[in-house]
Amino acid sequence: MTQATRNLRRALLLAFIVAALSAAVGPTPAASQPAQNVKTGMYLMNLYDLDVNQYSFYADFYLWFNWQGGRDPMNIEFVNAVEKWGFSQSNFHEEAREKADGSLYNGMRAEGRFYHSFDLRRFPLDRHELDIRIENVEFPADSLVFLPDTTGELFRQDFVIPGWRIEDAAVVSQTYRYATDFGEPDQAGSRFSNFTFQLTVSRPLSYFLLKLLLPLVVVMLACFGSLFIHPSYIDARISLPIGGLLSCVFLQQSYSSALPDVGYMVLMDKIYLLSYLLIGLVMLRVVIGGNRLLGHAQADPLRLLRIDRRWAWAFFGIFTLGVILLVAV
Numbered sequence: 001m002t003q004a005t006r007n008l009r010r011a012l013l014l015a016f017i018v019a020a021l022s023a024a025v026g027p028t029p030a031a032s033q034p035a036q037n038v039k040t041g042m043y044l045m046n047l048y049d050l051d052v053n054q055y056s057f058y059a060d061f062y063l064w065f066n067w068q069g070g071r072d073p074m075n076i077e078f079v080n081a082v083e084k085w086g087f088s089q090s091n092f093h094e095e096a097r098e099k100a101d102g103s104l105y106n107g108m109r110a111e112g113r114f115y116h117s118f119d120l121r122r123f124p125l126d127r128h129e130l131d132i133r134i135e136n137v138e139f140p141a142d143s144l145v146f147l148p149d150t151t152g153e154l155f156r157q158d159f160v161i162p163g164w165r166i167e168d169a170a171v172v173s174q175t176y177r178y179a180t181d182f183g184e185p186d187q188a189g190s191r192f193s194n195f196t197f198q199l200t201v202s203r204p205l206s207y208f209l210l211k212l213l214l215p216l217v218v219v220m221l222a223c224f225g226s227l228f229i230h231p232s233y234i235d236a237r238i239s240l241p242i243g244g245l246l247s248c249v250f251l252q253q254s255y256s257s258a259l260p261d262v263g264y265m266v267l268m269d270k271i272y273l274l275s276y277l278l279i280g281l282v283m284l285r286v287v288i289g290g291n292r293l294l295g296h297a298q299a300d301p302l303r304l305l306r307i308d309r310r311w312a313w314a315f316f317g318i319f320t321l322g323v324i325l326l327v328a329v
Contacts, residue, residue: 059114087113
C-alpha cells in the first residue's frame with residue numbers, strides 16, 4: 001500500500017468521524033441577527049377630558065416609523081390604552097413607502113383614551129407626566145428596538161389644556177420585561193422595546209393662591225380677629241371661630257368633591273388640618289379669657305385683651321409658617 005493511499009484513508013476516516021460527531025451534537029445554530037432599529041416619532045394634536053377621578057385622558061396624535069429591514073413595526077399595542085372599543089387608528093399608507101435612501105416609512109393617526117395613575121399628594125401644586133406607551137406585539141427587544149425621533153416639535157404650537165400648565169414634552173425608549181410566560185414556558189421573562197411619549201403638566205400657581213388659599217386666609221384672619229374683641233363681649237368672640245370652623249369644613253368639601261377617594265392626605269388637607277388645630281386653640285383661648293373675667297372680680301379686662309392680642313399674632317405666625325413649610329417640604 002502506497003503512502004498516498006494511506007493518507008487518503010486517514011482523510012476519509014477523519015471526515016467520517018467529524019460527520020458523526022456533527023450528527024450527534026446537532027446542527028450549529030446560525031448567528032442571531034442584530035436587533036432592527038426603528039426611528040419613532042410622535043406629534044400630539046390634542047389632549048382633552050383629563051379626568052383625575054377616572055385616572056384617564058383622551059389624546060389625538062400622529063405616530064410614524066422609519067426603518068431598514070424586513071421587520072414591519074406597524075403591528076403595535078398601546079400599552080396604557082383603555083376603552084379600546086372607542087379607539088380609532090388610520091395608517092398613512094396600506095404598505096410601507098420606500099424612501100430615497102432605501103429606508104421604509106409608515107405611520108398612523110390615532111385617537112383614544114389612556115390610563116394614568118395620578119399622584120395627588122401635592123394637590124393643588126401637583127404635576128404629572130402624562131404618557132402614551134407603545135410596544136410591538138410581534139418582535140421582542142432582541143429583534144426590534146424603538147429609537148426616539150427628537151428632530152422636530154412634539155406638539156402643535158397653539159396646544160393648550162384648560163386649567164393646566166404645560167411644562168415639557170419628551171419621547172423616550174426603554175426595555176420592559178414581563179415577569180410572566182403568558183402560559184408558554186419558552187416566553188418566560190419576555191422583553192419588549194417600549195416607546196413612551198411624556199407630557200409634563202402642572203396646575204397654575206394662581207389656582208392654589210387665589211381659589212384655594214385666599215378664602216382660607218380670610219376665614220383664619222376672622223378667627224384670629226376674635227381675640228382683638230374686648231373680653232366682655234364673649235358671645236361675639238366665640239361666634240367668629242365657630243363660624244370660621246364651619247366655613248373651613250365647607251371650603252374643604254368644595255375641593256374634595258373634585259378629587260377621587262385616595263388613601264392619603266393631599267397637601268391642601270394638611271393645610272386645613274393645621275387650620276382646624278389653630279381654630280380650636282383660638283376657641284380655647286376665648287373660653288379661658290371669658291372664665292377668668294367672670295370668675296375673678298379683680299381680673300383686668302385690658303390686660304386680658306393685651307394677652308389675647310399677643311396670642312392672635314402668635315397664631316397668625318404659626319399659620320403662615322406652617323403653610324410655608326407644608327408647601328416647601
